[in-house]
Each structure stands twice: as C-alpha cells, then as structure tokens.
Amino acid sequence: MDEQEIVQRAKNGDRAALAQLVNKYSDRIYNLALRILRRKEDAEDVLQETFLTVIEKLDKFDGRSSFFTWIYRIATNAALMRLRKKKVVFQELNDDPDFQESIESRVFVDWSQDPSVNVFDEEIKQKLNEAINKLSDIYRSVFVLRDIEGLSIKETSEILNITEENVKIRLRRARQFLRNYLSDYFEERLRESNASS
Structure with missing residues (x-):
C-alpha cells in the first residue's frame, strides 16, 4: 500500500492507517524538533503537538504537496513557535x-x-x-x-x-x-x- 492510500484511509477514519503514519514519521519528527530546539522535553512536546495537529487537520490535507512536506511543515512551525515563546536570544546575521x-x-x-x-x-x-x-x-x-x-x-x-x-x-x-x-x-x-x- 503506498503512502497516498494510507493517508486517504487515515482521512476516512481508519485508525490502523493513522497508526502507520505515526510510526513512520515519529522518529523523524522527534529528531527534527530536537535539532532545532536542543532539548528532549521540547522535542517530545513538538512531536505530540505535530500529531495532534495532523489528527485535527488531516481532513484538510489536499495532497497538493506530499504528506512528508505537509507534516514537516507542521513540525517545523511548532518548533519555531516554541522558540519564539521562550524568547530565545539569537545572534542575528546581518542582511547588509x-x-x-x-x-x-x-x-x-x-x-x-x-x-x-x-x-x-x-x-x-x-x-x-x-x-x-x-x-x-x-x-x-x-x-x-x-x-x-x-x-x-x-x-x-x-x-x-x-x-x-x-x-x-x-x-x-x-x-x-x-x-x-x-x-x-x-x-x-x-x-x-x-x-x-
């Protein structure tokens, strides 16, 4: 079964298909969040937030981009939002x-x-x-x-x-x-x- 079919089944309420997607992407999402945030607890929170958003918005996923791109966008945004909330001070790179x-x-x-x-x-x-x-x-x-x-x-x-x-x-x-x-x-x-x- 290809990923498109698994995504479609998950959209139709198939819990086993949703579990397949969670299993496939959990490690990658966690590692992505850990690399951006540098703290295990924050990465775990982003992982959870990402899949809660996926469950909530899966019916709106229209397939114009790949599922991988869509879920990575959700995870990256969640990680960046967490950084902004923490008011982390960065060294800005001059645009000059x-x-x-x-x-x-x-x-x-x-x-x-x-x-x-x-x-x-x-x-x-x-x-x-x-x-x-x-x-x-x-x-x-x-x-x-x-x-x-x-x-x-x-x-x-x-x-x-x-x-x-x-x-x-x-x-x-x-x-x-x-x-x-x-x-x-x-x-x-x-x-x-x-x-x-």
Whole structure:
C-alpha cells in the first residue's frame, strides 16, 4: 500500500492507517524538533503537538504537496513557535551586503588538516551545537532541514513556505556564520597547541 492510500484511509477514519503514519514519521519528527530546539522535553512536546495537529487537520490535507512536506511543515512551525515563546536570544546575521564581504574576506583556519581534530570529539560536537544555537530561527531551520536532515532546496522551500532563492541565501549565511564561529575556536585551539609544544 503506498503512502497516498494510507493517508486517504487515515482521512476516512481508519485508525490502523493513522497508526502507520505515526510510526513512520515519529522518529523523524522527534529528531527534527530536537535539532532545532536542543532539548528532549521540547522535542517530545513538538512531536505530540505535530500529531495532534495532523489528527485535527488531516481532513484538510489536499495532497497538493506530499504528506512528508505537509507534516514537516507542521513540525517545523511548532518548533519555531516554541522558540519564539521562550524568547530565545539569537545572534542575528546581518542582511547588509557588507556582512558577506567581511566574512568572505576573512582568512579561515584550515582545521581539516589538523590530525588532532576529530569530528566525533565531544568538545567539537559541543562547539558545533553552540554555534547552531546562536543562529536565529530563520537560519537555523534552513540549516537543519538542508544540512542535517538532508532535504532538497525544493522540499525546504515548501516546508518553510519561502522561495528556493531565499533557502539558498539563508543557507549560505548560516554556513558562513558557522564557519566563522568555528574558525575562531580552531584558531584558539591551534594557538594553545603551538604554545604547549
């Protein structure tokens, strides 16, 4: 049975079909929410909110987008709404063209050649999470959907209800910010390493 048929059955009140959809998407929705919110309790709340919304609005799902896109949009919006309610303070990325010029003119530390750098290192993972947490929600959501979840530009555009061009711009700015932030960290790490040798 394909997903369209399962969705149609769920719309018609088939509980087994609804359970299939919940089973199929629970882990992905939870992981998406966890990557945006960084707290298990919040991710669990978003998971619950998402499926309550799905149950409530399933009859309005018209199939113009895929069910996957529709449910991801609901989950992403729920996660972003939770961030706004918490009044999380983000480091905004300047929309001024000077932002791009200044960041592109920087010399970045090439930490990929450092044998002491292991991407699975807890300290590095923590630093990356710290950097992601400093992104404002418009940049973080694009970065999570594209670079962590691996969705296409088109899917990300549909989920966030923005143009594909906007997805590219926000993703580029998010990546530049992260690169800048991590470059500072690796520069300091390199100085400490040189000082101790």
